[in-house]
Amino acid sequence: MIRFVDLPRQIASIRGELDAAIDRVISRANFILGEQVEIFEKDFAHLCETKHCVGVDNGGTALELALRALGVGEGDAVILPANTFIASVTAVSITGAKPVLVDVDEKTYNIDPALVKAAVTANTKVIMPVHLYGQIADMDSLLKIAIERNIFILEDACQAHGARYKGKRAGSLGDGAAFSFYPGKNLGAFGDAGAVVTNDGELAEKVRLLRNYGSKEKYYHELVGWNKRIDTLQAAILEVKLAHLKEWNQKRLSHAKMYNELLTVIEQVTPPYVPDWAKPVFHLYVIRVPRRDELREFLSEKEIETGIHYPLPIHLQKAYLHLGYKKGDFPITEKLAGEILSLPMFPELEAREIETVVSAINQFFALKS
């Protein structure tokens, strides 16, 4: 059996360190905003090459609170790609603002700046690029639009921990960024967690208040906020894992290279496209193929797990029919949804497993042609 993501394998490799970190939190019983939270925030900001990091309870919250801290609400519009996980869009709609979807670039699968430019109106307050699958969007083109039109950029970096764009880290490229530490992400907790990073001290302070009932000093509240704090336990676990992130990302990159090389002989497969300026972290390794569903079934029979990210675009989801989009509005996103397939990808994946996956794909297309 080749798993899509094999967390037990990763946990086993650092079990001792994790047990010790968890034990320290239990011994001190500092479960809420304990010192490990501050330590992790400092170290994660360092990784992202930003000045500030504020830990929250999940990635969706990180997006939401960053938007709220930027002043986004009723009457505002936020432009984001149609090809994303639902949380990007939910974060916008729960602030009361309107999500404005645009299609993606056919090669990178990330937001298309030309379409963003065309979608900007007087109500546009934020552009939210999503660094899908761990590869950063075309930030220079987006920043140009944002600066010209006086719009904020909030990076949805929930899949891009440690990725680089022209040498700069994901999270350091806009006004702020949101990360998710969902267990299967490149940096994952033992439950839900997330963070906002930014170079803007005021923005960070606002998010810090919003996540903690509007309070800096216990029982004194400056604004109406929520309880959306990161747990000390999760921060302590993340701190242990953070020390391994660069090595893990490096391994993902070399697995992707191996997939690329082995897959070149299968003409039906389109491997991921990586522009010169990108250094992705391959949260997912996504190929495009004809007869995707048949291939997926074939692999599943051979006990190879795969995924589809994502099978139904946002604008065709029941939850977002009220936005008024229809089938055909985002042709590239819609086409991708029928052709993309995410292959097993995690740092502990072994070379012989990659070979097994590729030879099964080869076998499928040899049988079918």
Ligand SMILES: *Cc1c(COP(=O)(O)O)cnc(C)c1O
């Ligand atoms: C995972 C993810 C989120 C949300 O993260 P949660 O921690 O699950 O709330 C948002 N955007 C993208 C692109 C994601 O992959």
